Amino acid sequence: MKWLAYAFAGLASFVSVIIIPVAINLTDYRQDLVPYGWIAFGVSVAATLLVVILETRAFLIRKKNGN
Numbered sequence: 001m002k003w004l005a006y007a008f009a010g011l012a013s014f015v016s017v018i019i020i021p022v023a024i025n026l027t028d029y030r031q032d033l034v035p036y037g038w039i040a041f042g043v044s045v046a047a048t049l050l051v052v053i054l055e056t057r058a059f060l061i062r063k064k065n066g067n
Contacts, residue, residue: 005054009047016040 020037027033 005047005050009044009051012040012044012047016044 016037020033020040024033024037
């Protein structure tokens with residue numbers, strides 16, 4: 001589950017930060033692509049929060065068990 005969250009966070013971040021802005025600037029379909037940029041950004045934020053939650057949970061479990 002954790003690696004899937006890492007993969008989604010990385011892919012969505014790459015798409016929202018690199019691919020969508022470049023596509024918006026290189027095409028005449030700017031207004032059509034803007035919602036996809038926001039969707040990719042939202043997925044990026046959600047996946048990053050999921051990674052933070054999973055890592056925090058794992059850390060607290062390790063701390064509770066004394067490892």
